[in-house]
Amino acid sequence: MLKRLVNLLLPLCGVGLALLVWWGASRAVPDLPSPARTWEESKIYILEPMAKRGEMDQGIVRLAYYSLLRVARGFLLGIAIATPLGFLLGVSSTLTRMFDPIMQVLRPISPLAWLPLGLVLFQKSEPAALFAIAVCSMWPTVINTMVGVRAIPQDYWNVAKVLRLSKFTTFTRIIVPATLPYMFTGYRLSLGIAWLVIVASEMLTGTPGVGGFLWQEYNSLVYAHILLAIITIGVVGFALDRLMGMAEAKLRAA
Amino acid sequence: MPFIEVAGVAKSFPAKRGRRHVLQNVSLSVERGEFVAIVGAMGSGKSTLLSLLAGLTSPDVGTIQIDGRPVNGIRPDAAFVFQNYSLLPWLTALENVRLAVGSAFPELSREQQRERAQRTLEKVGLGNAIGRRPRQLSGGMRQRVAIARALATDPQVMFLDEPLGALDALTRESLQGELARLCGEGDGRVTTVMITNSVEEAILLSDRIVPILPGPPATLGTSIAVPLPRPRSATMLAHDDAAALVRTDVIATLTAALSGTSRTRKAAAALRRHDAETSELTIPVAEEAR
Numbered sequence: 001m002l003k004r005l006v007n008l009l010l011p012l013c014g015v016g017l018a019l020l021v022w023w024g025a026s027r028a029v030p031d032l033p034s035p036a037r038t039w040e041e042s043k044i045y046i047l048e049p050m051a052k053r054g055e056m057d058q059g060i061v062r063l064a065y066y067s068l069l070r071v072a073r074g075f076l077l078g079i080a081i082a083t084p085l086g087f088l089l090g091v092s093s094t095l096t097r098m099f100d101p102i103m104q105v106l107r108p109i110s111p112l113a114w115l116p117l118g119l120v121l122f123q124k125s126e127p128a129a130l131f132a133i134a135v136c137s138m139w140p141t142v143i144n145t146m147v148g149v150r151a152i153p154q155d156y157w158n159v160a161k162v163l164r165l166s167k168f169t170t171f172t173r174i175i176v177p178a179t180l181p182y183m184f185t186g187y188r189l190s191l192g193i194a195w196l197v198i199v200a201s202e203m204l205t206g207t208p209g210v211g212g213f214l215w216q217e218y219n220s221l222v223y224a225h226i227l228l229a230i231i232t233i234g235v236v237g238f239a240l241d242r243l244m245g246m247a248e249a250k251l252r253a254a
Numbered sequence: 255m256p257f258i259e260v261a262g263v264a265k266s267f268p269a270k271r272g273r274r275h276v277l278q279n280v281s282l283s284v285e286r287g288e289f290v291a292i293v294g295a296m297g298s299g300k301s302t303l304l305s306l307l308a309g310l311t312s313p314d315v316g317t318i319q320i321d322g323r324p325v326n327g328i329r330p331d332a333a334f335v336f337q338n339y340s341l342l343p344w345l346t347a348l349e350n351v352r353l354a355v356g357s358a359f360p361e362l363s364r365e366q367q368r369e370r371a372q373r374t375l376e377k378v379g380l381g382n383a384i385g386r387r388p389r390q391l392s393g394g395m396r397q398r399v400a401i402a403r404a405l406a407t408d409p410q411v412m413f414l415d416e417p418l419g420a421l422d423a424l425t426r427e428s429l430q431g432e433l434a435r436l437c438g439e440g441d442g443r444v445t446t447v448m449i450t451n452s453v454e455e456a457i458l459l460s461d462r463i464v465p466i467l468p469g470p471p472a473t474l475g476t477s478i479a480v481p482l483p484r485p486r487s488a489t490m491l492a493h494d495d496a497a498a499l500v501r502t503d504v505i506a507t508l509t510a511a512l513s514g515t516s517r518t519r520k521a522a523a524a525l526r527r528h529d530a531e532t533s534e535l536t537i538p539v540a541e542e543a544r
Contacts, residue, residue, distance in 0.1 A: 155340045161310065162334040163357045173353060177344040 033224040041224035067209035074133025075194040082138035086145025111197040125205035140189035148182025188244035256283035263316030278471035287443040291456035294466030300449040333404035337416040339396040341388040348384040358407035374406035394425035414448035467511035
């Protein structure tokens, strides 16, 4: 009982301390709104979370929803490419040797670098954003799936061999189930990256969403809203990671 | 003409320096319906020999024929039981067996495949555990599923790779009897080659014991017939004179081979010590003495 109370209180103390630091910083930097002022200026966005007053002037949940939708599309596109690619690289060492250098070079490229290329390729901001999200977020899935396939114990390959399973059956009954936990770890990491990329891509393309909102409010000098957007991004990202973590844990237990 | 015919087979693997010769000059014939046990120490090349027979690997020299045809890949009418069960953990016992049935009899409907799998699982005494996953089964039960998976495909020939090696002594004992019953039943007995390091197990199950003499490269010793009536049981064999004779013969052959090579003298000593302690003989690994 006491332990549970302490477990609840300790994180709250942490939050309190962070607010204190924030408050202190706001005293030192005049442009930085204090926690109280941030709340005062932002509460309309939180208390009317679904309101739509203008293109960017919308409730925070509605803005987050736009961003999430964009992330979901980019992420799904990314893993739709990454998963089969991971399987291919996992089963074929020839392909791995062929594509590994390219992969290693493409992997560390920032979303800010991909976005202009997307704009050149697709002319419009929405597909360019999806392109940037997909290209940036796919790598953990590619790599984890590949590693998962390679980590399949020899025993299972032997089963496939001695039961003379067809290629298709081997894939559906052995390779996929054996790789699934790795794949999901990849998905979780990929989703995390996709969420990171969304802010950058919305900032550059100026589309409505949490990132777009953040950039616009910076330009309109409403600094309290920047902090609102930052906190929202953090909370949503955390929730996404938790959800994927739960799905992953369920999968491992099954 | 024997069902399985191995002639002058040798097998080596690439090693750090040159090649490691595992088997040399191996010849063996197995009649149709015969149960042959290949007995030897761990690391003596038993598994390599079984892989060769099964078509998982091919020999450097020599020929292997089964049913008049040279072995080239895995035969559709062969079945395997591995030491470590090799069940798929994400499938139930029933689905594990059905997967094998489906591969052997693709013409059957899913339902028929499932029925067949269930019948076989009932035969090995797992009728009420068919819906469980391997993780929910004990080691002995898992190996029963693996045995059912092998039997369900109506194989012409079975390869057993230390089928009871991973089990504790008591489970091993009870499953030995079960395996003896399953392998010995019916008129058309399945031709079976088993490798094991347990002489008792070999006596209990087989018609003929072939000692594998450690090398490297290992060779096969003269085979020793097991002229005992079936069904056999472990308790019966413990006091049977004929069984004692076979036991002495096999142990003598293996021990002679061990002490014959200087590099394995240590192992031979360990073997004698071990022999004095337990009635069941498990041959220790021959140590590398460089």
